[in-house]
Amino acid sequence: MQIRSMHFKGRASAAAADRVLQGKLATAKGLFVDGRRRAVAEIDLEATREASQAIRNRAVAHLDLWLERFEQEATRRGGQVLWARDGAEICRLVTDIARRHGVKKAIKSKSMLSEEAGLNAALEAAGVQPVETDLGEYILQINDNEPPSHIIAPVIHKTKEEVADLFARVHQKPRKTEIGEMTREAREMLRTHFLSADMGISGGNFLVAETGSVALVTNEGNGRMVTTLPRVHVVITGVEKVVPTLEDLATLMRILPRSATGQSISNYFSVLTGVKRPEDTDGPEHLYFILVDNGRVDLLGSDFQDMLRCIRCAACMNHCPVYQTIGGHAYGWVYPGPMGSVLTPLFVGIENALDLPHAATMCNQCGVVCPVKIPLPDLMRKLREQQVERRLRPWGERAALKLWAWLARHPSLYAFAAKFGVRYLNWLAEGGDRIRVMGVAPSWTAGRDFPTPEGRTFRELYKTRRNE
Amino acid sequence: MRVGLFVTCLVDLMRPRIGFAALRLLEAAGCEVVVPTSQTCCGQPAYNAGDRRGARLLAEKLIVEFEGCDHVVAPSGSCAGMIRAHYPNLFSDDPAWCERAAALGTRTHELSDFLTTVVKLDKAPGDFIGTVTYHDVCSGLRELGVKAQPRALLAKMPGVRLVEMEGAEECCGFGGTFAVKFGDISARLAEKKCENVRTSGADAVVLGDLGCMLNIEGKLRRMGDEKTRVLHIAEILVGGAERGS
Structure with missing residues (x-):
């Protein structure tokens, strides 16, 4: 992006x-x-937060080991694990896979990594039609690829009326304003894409090392179609999303939907493992995991390692x-x-x-x-x-801070400056209890008044009192 | 009990009466109050601006000034929070200073917390009559757990009726230099806070941090509200006699 x-x-x-x-x-x-x-x-919130923090810390502390384990287990079940250093590599890997399998159309469920990489544009350039199937992402895509404004509610910035106008214009159908009818219309439009796509692209909320699975937390059901209908499924997710065990996943699932949408559990929760076996009625024939660095690995061992715990709620x-x-x-x-x-x-x-x-x-x-x-x-x-x-x-900010910090370390000079500053503000107030325009901080007084100081500083008054 | 009063730079500059109110309350509670005259600022502006070195120099200065006291009290949640929650982190590479910082930190309190949990003030001399609403300042609430303490003190004042406003725990938008760097966002947040204050119908909004007071008072007046008073918890507890001194 x-x-x-x-x-x-x-x-x-x-x-x-x-x-x-x-x-x-x-x-x-x-x-x-x-x-x-x-x-x-x-739930016992604090205990669950502690446990979740510990699980994520354990995963991140030995990220290499858990990822290797994940790769072994996923490979053993017919998946193929690929590694992408950055967004460009994601695009290259996905378009290569599409070419290898003769893909013309790819349906997508939500993936922030695909936003990081600008994947849709790359797919289009490679002759593959990407179709967003998360309702929010779909709305953005048909609105000239508008960027999302929230990671789980991407069209939070739009009203129902705006979406109604957009649907009427793009779908060429009578304008509907009842939400049930609007979603039905979107579902009808998407249905043909679900049935005709050759490839499904999803994100991954978690990867489970011990089983080589990907866990998906969704509310619309599109995630299941994307990951089971097409013959090729590509999972794109950050390397930090791995957790050691299914037990860990269960703990994290107690807190993720609650923190995200206020749901005890999301409408759909899928744990997808391996390719379609002979006895299975559905599932992909080809399963790829693209595990992405794009800046994450550098955070290991840095002051920012805590950020790798993030579960994107x-x-x-x-x-x-x-x-x-x-x-x-x-x-x-x-x-x-x-x-x-x-x-x-x-x-x-x-x-x-x-x-x-x-x-x-x-x-x-x-x-x-x-x-x-x-x-x-x-x-x-x-x-x-x-x-x-x-x-x-900026230079001005640095200079102002330096001057202030220096003054604050020299009490008598500071006292003098404070005395002068207070008198200056009082002069600006012209005898009133507020300053309406303050030259030294115009952005303060643009939206509110600045109350006038009392007149003398505490230290001046305290000195007088003690001498009385 | 020897209590060091950390006046804070904003009280010194803007509202000395709050400093004197705090002083009076501590004395009324039987404390021997010392006010080191060389005190300036806790270093929070430098710390939040990313100037760790500048913040550390001011932290050292404050530690030296107040180390001799049994307790340090500040009429500000964010300054007390700076000393208690952040000073040790400033010295993470220096065990000796880190220990001194942590030792002072555990003895440092926001005023209403000190009055409630340490000296257990049993009555407040304040004579305020009317309805008030309490704004929980962010640092006091989330760094120091100041929530019930000021309300317990207000409950000791017979003329005061406390009504809770909507979103009492939400930020007023001050945020130190944020208020100037992003003046329009800050003013918009202040507006939401002031709307909640006004909807509560209170005669006064009471709180425990100068920055938030200036922000809320400034916004109320700009919105044309000349009536709702903005009072520091120390002012209302001490009452009319101390005001304006």
Whole structure:
């Protein structure tokens, strides 16, 4: 996917002023935040978080061993495991597979890795028609390949009416506004693709090392069609998604749907193992796993290894006050919200996403809801530290911080500066209790007043008191 | 009990009366209060800006200034949180300093937490009469577990009726330099908070962090609300006599 993260500021400003967008995001918040609260009340949340964190840590700590085990087990059951270093390699591997099997049409269930790689464009260039079958992803695809704005609810930024207009225009059918009718229409359109596709492409929520299986968590049922109807199934997922055992998978499944959509369990949960055997009635004849690095392996042993625990539930963005205000597009790449503010700079280059680690109030709501206890604000702060170390911050900011930090270490100079600063602000307030325009911080007073200081600093008053 | 009052830079600059209110409350609770005059800032702005070295120098300064106290109290969740939750991490490569930081951290408290759990204040002199709603500041809530403490203190004031607003635990949008770097997002978050404050029908919103106070008060006034008061927990507990001093 094209990286637009350097334009965060402008796009976020526009989104912050978009009340219609915020209305839609508020609906989503109601659904996901309240839903999660209800769902996690059914389990011992803290114990499950601890256990999930431990499982993911165990997997990541010996990633090479679990991946080798996965490869052995998957291969033994007729699968073929391929490794991709980056997005370009994903595209090359998938188009090679398509060519080898004479594929003309590929149906897809949701895969964020395919977004990372820009796979649809590569397939089209290779003469293969990609068809998104997740309803949200389908809507985006027929809307001129619009990027998703959320990792599990990709069209959260659209109203029903917008989708109704789009369907009427693209499907060339009478406009429908009842959701049941609209989904039925989409299902009818997709049905022919399901039946005529030669290849299915899916993501993978988890890989199970001990059985060589891929686990898929879905709600629409399209995932089952994609993975069982066509003769070729290609799974694309990050190398970090492996877990050691089915038992581990069971634990993680207690917390993933609850954290993601507020469901005790998703509508569909599939554990797919091996190719179609003679006694099976369905399943793919050819099964490929493309396991992707694309920046993940570099995180091993780094300050950011905690991020590899991520199970892509989206609770961090659902609960983020900034995401709730600006939505996902402003973040400019595949992953929005707090997870994106950490992953995007790590995957596309810290210098290509300078604003993202700063686009957070550090309220830590993301950290407290994360099912695998990733300290997201701490990781954002570490990225800020790297920006400072690499001198990537603007000159003015660096100078101001340096001056302030120096003053703060020299109490008498600091006291003098504070006294002067307070008098200056009082002068700006012109005797009132608020400052309406503040030259040193115009972005503060553009949207709110700045209350006037009392007049004298605490240290001045305290000194006077002690001398009385 | 020797208690060091860490006034915090924003109280020093903007609202000295909150510092004096905290001082008065601690004295009323029988503490011997010391206010080191060389104190400036805990280093949080540098820390969150990614300037680890600058933050560390200020942390060392603060540790030296307050180490002699039995407890350190700050009228701010984020400054107390900085010392308690983040100082040890600043010295992760220096065991000696790390130990000093951790030792001070465990003795550092946000004001309402200290008054409730350490000195167990039994009554508050404040004379406020009316309805208030409490905004949980992020650091206090999520770094220090400050939630029940200020409410327990407010419950000791006979004239105060507490009503909970919608989304009391949601961020007001301040976030330190975030408020300036992303002024429009910050102001929009403040607006949501102020709408919740106003819908609660409270006469005052009470909280325990200066940055959030300035943000919420500034937004309320810009929205044309001249009525809803924005009070620090220390101010309301101490009452009218101390205000404006």
